Amino acid sequence: xxxxxxxxxxxxxxxxxxxxxxxxxxxxxxxxxxxxxxxxxxxxxxxxxxxxxxxxxxxxxxxxxxxxxxxxxxxxxxxxxxxxxxxxxxxxxxxxxxxxxxxxxxxxxxxxxxxxxxxxxxxxxxxxxxxxxxxxxxxxxxxxxxxxxxxxxxxxxxxxxxxxxxxxxxxxxxxxxxxxxxxxxxxxxxxxxxxxxxxxxxxxxxxxxxxxxxxxxxxxxxxxxxxxxxxxxxxxxx
Ligand code: ATP
Numbered sequence: 001x002x003x004x005x006x007x008x009x010x011x012x013x014x015x016x017x018x019x020x021x022x023x024x025x026x027x028x029x030x031x032x033x034x035x036x037x038x039x040x041x042x043x044x045x046x047x048x049x050x051x052x053x054x055x056x057x058x059x060x061x062x063x064x065x066x067x068x069x070x071x072x073x074x075x076x077x078x079x080x081x082x083x084x085x086x087x088x089x090x091x092x093x094x095x096x097x098x099x100x101x102x103x104x105x106x107x108x109x110x111x112x113x114x115x116x117x118x119x120x121x122x123x124x125x126x127x128x129x130x131x132x133x134x135x136x137x138x139x140x141x142x143x144x145x146x147x148x149x150x151x152x153x154x155x156x157x158x159x160x161x162x163x164x165x166x167x168x169x170x171x172x173x174x175x176x177x178x179x180x181x182x183x184x185x186x187x188x189x190x191x192x193x194x195x196x197x198x199x200x201x202x203x204x205x206x207x208x209x210x211x212x213x214x215x216x217x218x219x220x221x222x223x224x225x226x227x228x229x230x231x232x233x234x235x236x237x238x
Contacts, residue, residue, distance in 0.1 A: 004029045010059035012049050019045040021213035034192040034200040037210035043193040047160050051083040052076040080157035088147045092136025099135050103153030120149035141172035160191045197234035201225045
């Protein structure tokens with residue numbers, strides 16, 4: 001298997017606050033890799049750095065065989081890396097269809113865009129039913145679906161999802177997790193940041209546990225699900 005993403009000794013700081021302190025990991029083509037960990041561990045900072053929104057202090061990022069470090073966010077999208085951010089960041093006054101169109105802003109293939117919008121509506125029928133409504137009228141879970149759909153509209157080689165289950169009911173969460181599994185089955189490579197460690201590790205080929213800016217434990221999803229320290233710290237077991 002070839003690594004689509006290679007992160008090596010990545011350091012990221014906000015002024016004097018070192019949020020990411022030398023992490024290394026890879027994501028192979030076709031895999032789901034998850035980063036789990038407590039609040040403030042540096043997971044979101046890592047994703048924001050990969051998508052070019054933050055500049056690392058040091059370390060290297062290689063994506064699809066080329067260096068990614070220092071490349072601005074819009075060019076990162078063009079290279080095939082899409083980010084569905086925490087807190088959703090959809091455009092509430094634009095319609096659902098318009099939000100999806102924005103996800104394809106770098107593409108010129110009208111037929112392909114129309115095809116992919118239909119695919120998003122197949123994945124999330126509620127978005128198709130509400131296509132002409134302002135996105136701000138969607139529930140939190142539906143907005144999460146729209147954020148994922150919008151990220152998919154760039155036809156990414158790697159889809160990064162930041163806490164897609166945040167604030168969702170168990171049913172909605174299941175739906176999002178099933179969709180992530182479906183995306184993997186259709187060939188999308190996924191880097192998933194989740195607070196819900198159980199759900200994330202259940203889906204993931206590999207997982208990394210982050211604590212205060214470092215990766216403290218790595219393994220397959222199944223290994224981490226059965227690891228005693230993970231079970232105590234993240235799965236609420238005594
Ligand atoms: P959460 O699950 O709570 O989102 P996280 O693992 O994603 O946590 P980050 O958001 O990456 O963690 O935060 C890592 C550290 O960086 C934290 O100590 C946080 O307070 C700090 N931090 C994050 N954003 C900023 C910022 N804009 N300015 C200063 N410090 C920040």
